[in-house]
Every structure is written in C-alpha cells, then in structure tokens.
Amino acid sequence: MSQDSTERIIEGLRAWISTAPPGSRVPSNRALTAQYGASPVTVQKAMRRLAALDLVESRPGVGTFVRAARAARPVDYGWQTAALGAPQARIGALSSTQRSATPDAIGMHSGYPAVELLPERLVRQALARAARTESAVTRSPAAGIPELQAWFASELASAAPAGVTPASSRDALVISGSQSGLSSIFRALVGPGRPLLVESPTYWGAMLAAEQAGVRLVPIPTGDGGPDPAEVERAFARTGARAFYAQPTYANPTGASWSRDTGVAVLDIVRAHGAFLIEDDWAHDLAIDGDARPVSALDDDGHAIHLRSLTKSVSPALRVAAVIARGPARERILADRAAESMYVSGLLQTAALDVVTQPGWRTHLRGFREQLRERRDLLLESLAVHAPHAAVEIVPRGGLNLWARLPDGSDVEAVVRECELRGLVISPGREWFPAEPSGPYVRLNYANADPSRFPEAAAILDAVLAAS
C-alpha cells in the first residue's frame, strides 16, 4: 500500500515534470501529502527517488526544483566579445587575500581578523535590537542616519588640536564599506585619465578602485615614518596631480606609520598644490602601541578627506564606513554615492551605532589591542627563531599584518605556491605594488590564523626558503 502510494506519487510527479519548465518549484512535501492522501514518509521516499533519478534537485532551506535537462545545448557567448569590447581596466584576478583556504591550512592571507577577536556578543545584540526598530522597515537618508554621522564626526574631532575647527556631523557621509568610499572618492575627486599619487606599496583594493575609475596612478616610495616629503612635492609638481591617496597609520601591507612631522609636511604640500589628501584610516581601531592620530584632524580647509571603516573592528557583516569631507568635495562625493547606491541600509547603521556607543565597545577595544599585540609579538618571535631569512623591517604599531622581505632573488610566487602545498597560505607582495615590486616581499596576517600554529608557519616558510 505504501509502495503503491510511492509509485503513484512518482508517476504523477514525472508526468508533471515532463511539462514543467526546468527550475520550477516542486510542490512542498506538505502539499503533496495532502494532494495524494499519503503519509509524509511516503512523500519523502518518492522525492528521494526522483532526486536519485536526477529529475529534481533539492536546495536546503529553499525547496525542491525540476532539474535543468542534462541535454541543455552548449551556448556560445562569443558574440558578447564584440558587444563588450576590451575591458577598460584589466579584469583583476581575485586577490590572494580573498581566497578561501582549506580548513586545516594556516591561513595568513586574509584581510580580516579572526571572528574570536570581534565583539561578537555586542554585534549580535545590536542586530537583534536594530531588528525591532523602525530602521528595519524604512529607508535612511542618502548621507546616513544623523546620529551615526555625528559619531563619525566626533571621533575625528576628538583628535583635532586647539585652533582647528573640527568637521561637523554633516561632513560625515555614511557609506557601505570603505571600498565604496574609495570608488566614489576617486571618481568624484580625480576622474578618468587624471593622476593620483599613491604610496608604494599601497592597499590593493585602492588600486582596484582607482583602476575601475580610470585614474592614473603615480607611485611614491614609502617606508617606516612615511614617504619623503620631498618626493611628494616633486610628484605633485611633475604630474599636476590634485590628490594623494595614503594610509598614514598602520599602513596595509607594511604596518608603517607616518611620523607627526611627515603628516604635517605632507599636508602643507597638499595645501600648497591646492590638492586633496585622501587619508584611508582603515586601521583606526587596530592600534597596538599608542593610538591612531589621523592626519585629517589637523586640517580644516577641506584638504583632507578622511575615510574610516568599522568593517574590520566591528564585523564584516556590518558594511558601514564614513567619508568625512568638507566643501564642494563633500557634495561631489555625495552625488556619486547617491547615483551609485541611493542609501545605506539603516538597519546596519543602527546596529553599528549601537555597538560603538555601548560601554562594552571600549572594553572590547582594550582587549582587541592586547590580542593583536600578543599575536604580532608571537609571529615576530616565531619568524626570528624559525625563519631568520624572512626579515621584518617594520614592527607595526597597529594593524593586522607583518611585511616580510625574503632573501634577494627569491621567486616570491613560487615560495607562496610551495608554502600553500605545505599548508601555509600567505600573500605575495606584488599585489600591493602599483609598479614592479621593490623587493621580494610577502604579507603575513597575524590576526586570523590560530596563534599556536605560528611557530609551525614560520618553520614551513623557512623550509620552503631553504629548498628554493
């Protein structure tokens, strides 16, 4: 009887499937139970048989669907080549930082801290609270929710010395992650074909956004303490650039921080050239020794554009950042954001504001600092002991990464590949250079992998260097 029912359901569904378009949703088990007067177990049995016959496929949590016919004709999309033409920008391969590693590998390639370093409880509570507010069902203003604008502005203002008028709430534009901010800033303030000064090495995501905007990169060498102001002056004078993109604090990838004098000198040069300093304060919350002191806090003439993100310190799921800009530059950037995405989810903004205004946020930042310090020091020590040929020239005072120089002549790509085969995933330095790499570097993230495996990681790198 149950066998008969199963067959009856299979037969009925096969007939239905033969006329249904592939991808159609199969009626739910509950509906079939009612339709065939059969037990749930019988219906489930029939569905398993249909799946085994490759007639349906089940997508957990979504439903069961008629499978696309295997005999689907092969399609030639060659016509698109003519329609699309050559790409404006080189189509970037995925950055090594975005690859997923096998679960048992030591992943030192990521651009993010490990989940256990995040204020997970604050984030979950804030999201649960935000889900009960109006922000869950309404749209937010193009410039952001005013309270979050005020918070971002006050954060920068708190670093402003006496005599400098701090940015106002209105100057802070809430955006969905700093990558969106970079894209908009480069489109709005630089534009296709025009020059943009960048440090070398610099953040690969910024180069990607600049490439998308058609901006021409002008690299300036940098190191601990920041770039030589004389080089910055020469580059402005030579190219007529009106903007300089930089990470003055805990730069990615090198970990370098500009000295206060360099910040002041560069800002003076930027002013003298009627230009913008685009300060990507990506690691503001990732301080280890001392605190982040944004160069932008020294400016009130609208020369500094400050970009601050919460993605790395709050949660990658809270895609919330801010651009602080004054004068017409603010309007130009806001117009670009509106055309690009209208507004940022108010729910994410509400949750982010909740997190950073909890008393627990300060506590979290203190703990975060200690964990980053321990991890940084442990990786430095592991490298010193187990991989003495990988030289870390800068001890970063914040951020997530060490920037290690391999012995001259090393084939960095080969070293990275061989490390990966041995279970250590790291990033080749090339991705952070706007031109040819100035040396054989690799970037090692100390904030993501299990620190108890740092000595093992260093030993793998050493063995690969020894064998190459």
Add this chain to the structure above:
Amino acid sequence: MSQDSTERIIEGLRAWISTAPPGSRVPSNRALTAQYGASPVTVQKAMRRLAALDLVESRPGVGTFVRAARAARPVDYGWQTAALGAPQARIGALSSTQRSATPDAIGMHSGYPAVELLPERLVRQALARAARTESAVTRSPAAGIPELQAWFASELASAAPAGVTPASSRDALVISGSQSGLSSIFRALVGPGRPLLVESPTYWGAMLAAEQAGVRLVPIPTGDGGPDPAEVERAFARTGARAFYAQPTYANPTGASWSRDTGVAVLDIVRAHGAFLIEDDWAHDLAIDGDARPVSALDDDGHAIHLRSLTKSVSPALRVAAVIARGPARERILADRAAESMYVSGLLQTAALDVVTQPGWRTHLRGFREQLRERRDLLLESLAVHAPHAAVEIVPRGGLNLWARLPDGSDVEAVVRECELRGLVISPGREWFPAEPSGPYVRLNYANADPSRFPEAAAILDAVLAAS
C-alpha cells in the same frame, strides 16, 4: 551641599573643557557620579547648566560632547573649484521622490510602498534569526551567498518555457540594491561615451546611474504594450548601440507592460544586433492583475541581463537585489562589483533569503496584491470623480504609480508647487524623461499615502488645475 556639588562639577568640567579639543566626548554621567562622589541628579543638573552655557552639546543615544568654539573661522573652499574642475555629469538635484514631506501632507511622491504593506513581521523575525547565524560576523563571497543566488536563479527559471535552458545559480550575482546593479551594468557593458537605448519616459534612477557612468542615452518612445519594435530596430541600426535598458513589466512611471509579442520581437532585434537587453524587473513582486513574466526568461544566449530587487517588496532596509547574467558579461559585471564594494553584507542576504522562503511570504504577496489593487482602484476612481482633467491613460497591472496627464499647456512645475502648498506632494513628470517631456505629466504613488485621503488628494489637484 548639593548646590556646592553642582558648582564643583561645573568648575571641574569647565577647566577640562578649556583644554579639550572641540568634539571631545565628555565623561559619562555615571563616570562623573563616581569621580565627584555626587548623586546622578546633581551630575545631570551640572550637565544641563553646561549645555545652557553652550559649552557642551548632547547627542541623544551617542553622548555629550564639547561644543565647537563659536568663533570658528569662516572657511573658503574656493580652492576646491580648481581642484575638482567641472563635474563630469550634471550634479543632480535630489529627485522629488526622495524628499520628505511634512507629516500631515498627503505624500504621493515616494518611490516606496507604505510600511504597513511590507511583511514587517517576517522581516523582523528574519533579522533576529540572522543575527544569531554566522552571517552576522563573517564576510560573504563576492557573488553572494549560494543559497540566495540559487533562489534568484530559480525565480527566473520558473518562468522559462520548455526548450530554454534556465540561468543557473552561478549566473545570479547578489548586489546591494538595484541602483548598484544599474551602475555596474552600465559601466561594465556600455561604458563612457557609448550609446544606451532607453524607453522614454523611463526610471530616473537609471538615468542617474547612466549619467554617472558617462553613458549616452538614446530615448525610444514607449506606451502601453511597450515600444514599437520598428523604433527599437531603427535606434539600434542608427546608433550602433549594444544595449537597451527597459522596464518591460509595470514600468516606472507609466505602469505600462510590454505585450508578449513586443517582448519576443525586441529580444529578436537585440539578438540580431549582438546586443544586450537590460531588463529592470523592479516590480516583479508588485503584480496586481496577472503575474510578472520577465522577458529575460525567454533568453538563454546571454542577451538578457535580468535585474531583480527585493527592496520594495521585502524592506528598504534589506538592500538586496540580483543581476542575472551569463557568459563574459557576468564576469565583467562581477569584476565591477568587486572593485566597487567587494561584497554584500551576508547578514542582509541571510535575512532576505529567510523572508522569501517562509510560507508566510506567499501569503504576504497575496495580501500585498489585494492592497495594491484596492489602492490603485481607489485612486483611479478618486481622480475620475474629483479630478476629471487629470487623465490616466494606462491602468497599470502592477507597480506603485499612476501616470496622469494634465491638460495641455499646464505648467507642471507650478501645479506641483501649488499642490504642495495645499498639502499634496506629487512628482513632476520631467524627472522620468531622458529628453524634453512629451506632455504635462505627473506621477502619483498610490501605495504610500493613506488611501482614505485619496478623494481629498484628487480634489486638491482639481482645485489647483482649475486655478491655473
């Protein structure tokens, strides 16, 4: 004693404020209570006095901050004019659809349905559940979470006729709202200076995104049933365009839907010209009579780019949409998205997927349909009875708006302004025309304002028309 304490706190804080940078956060009331050994009431009193003295300002929910000195020097941002140059695109004034109306006005200008039409309970529950998942603290893949990709693909596949290979999960790219999709599609598939066919009138947000991308618009007149395929053919032949952006179903603003024959004919023309049909299926879930049947479901050669959003039917806070594209076009769009914003918050994706896979979602869509129907019919009737000179030429079979033609010679801007003075906010038709408006139109949203005020709204419009 309490008086003394208050003075003591004020004195201490005044001294501190005199050295603190403006914008600094004042210690919390709790901290001050402890520091001064005073009662919370005393501390609050002191803070109120400091606020009255304009020395601090309190931002509810954020904290209290040292107020910026009133004597801040006026800043001249004129230097930015030279640095920025003329804007690439005209800097759009805010669309009338994005203004906020006074609370007692009848708001018929919005682009969104009223909150009470949204599946509010499903949204809040989904967000609360998502806050407990991994998606709250991890980043999601660039193309989206696979289950949501599968859902979007299956939705389009369910409309595919036999013999057409439906799009796969992989072809569906999750994006943060359809505006982002439009920007990326225009940048990736058209590019600066190249022509893009658009209907006239068409969605203002699409024109804004096209302008940002530097695309050249080629308008094609459209009406009920869609554009004349012969016009589409001529426009492709004349301009050499490789793409046509359209809203074939419940178009914004007209409410027009293409006939099936027009859809098939346009797709054939697009194929013959080796071009793309960019189908903005913005109102897929806003059907009233019949169901949305995307033209893209008829294509499996990669000529159709399908854009589907959940913002209007789920919640404006769940900025989740998808672009379905195949072949190199998919890669080109994905590369642009990655450069623009890396990835979409997985939390929002998880919550959106939760909503649309609940049994309550189907129930919601049925109720939504009935409410839209009632509102549409009530506004049609109100206009017919109370504003007979505002002619609605198309009864929309879905969407949120009526497109009303005012008497010839009407000064639309003046009518809109005068209506607003009398408490009715509507949008001038001009915003939806890529060139000069073809007639004196206004757009009336029936899904946002209180329907019991529709007769009043029609009467206001009538009175304004009579007086003008």
